[in-house]
Amino acid sequence: MIYEPAEDSELLLEAALRELKPDDEVIEVGAGSGFVAERLKGKCKCILTTDISPFAAMELRRKGLDVVMTDIAKGIRKKFSLVLFNPPYVELEDELRRGDWLDVAIDGGKKGVKVIKKFLDSLDEIMAERGRAILIASSQNEPDVFDLIDERGFRYEIVGERGLFFEKLFAIKIWKE
Numbered sequence: 001m002i003y004e005p006a007e008d009s010e011l012l013l014e015a016a017l018r019e020l021k022p023d024d025e026v027i028e029v030g031a032g033s034g035f036v037a038e039r040l041k042g043k044c045k046c047i048l049t050t051d052i053s054p055f056a057a058m059e060l061r062r063k064g065l066d067v068v069m070t071d072i073a074k075g076i077r078k079k080f081s082l083v084l085f086n087p088p089y090v091e092l093e094d095e096l097r098r099g100d101w102l103d104v105a106i107d108g109g110k111k112g113v114k115v116i117k118k119f120l121d122s123l124d125e126i127m128a129e130r131g132r133a134i135l136i137a138s139s140q141n142e143p144d145v146f147d148l149i150d151e152r153g154f155r156y157e158i159v160g161e162r163g164l165f166f167e168k169l170f171a172i173k174i175w176k177e
């Protein structure tokens with residue numbers, strides 16, 4: 001019921017470790033099993049996790065991570081210097097849908113950008129001034145993901161890539177000037 005760490009989780013971890021500073025206040029949105037957050041804990045000032053899935057939230061709590069079960073970061077009245085998200089980015093076909101929380105972990109809706117769009121719409125409320133975000137996306141989300149970032153006035157740079165046999169994954173660093 002909880003997303004098993006995969007290549008996208010590793011890509012987020014690698015990019016986050018390159019970006020992380022000891023005084024960072026970090027939030028990982030959609031932290032799932034806690035694979036990334038538990039490896040960053042202790043290397044930054046603080047780390048908060050969120051997930052919309054109650055199963056993920058229970059697992060994150062079991063691992064001793066601070067967790068809020070919410071949609072993106074709704075209700076959290078704090079801004080963070082580093083925001084991380086490995087979102088659902090796959091356009092899941094109807095016949096592959098199982099109707100459980102794993103669908104929620106991978107199903108990004110049309111062109112895989114539905115949750116990415118919601119995240120980008122909330123980013124100004126989550127990210128501190130001069131903060132940075134790292135978002136995982138796939139070649140399946142091109143060019144929409146980059147247009148969505150641009151349209152909201154953010155700057156971006158691809159800071160990590162991983163080629164799979166059917167797609168390419170990107171770690172995208174996002175910030176505002």
Ligand code: SAM
Nearest residue numbers: 003005009030031032051052053071072086105
């Ligand atoms: N961060 C983990 C990792 O890298 O292994 C899990 C990544 S998995 C691809 C996406 C995660 O985002 C799932 O745990 C899912 O429950 C969560 N999620 C999906 N939609 C969300 C939303 N609107 N708000 C918060 N979390 C969400």
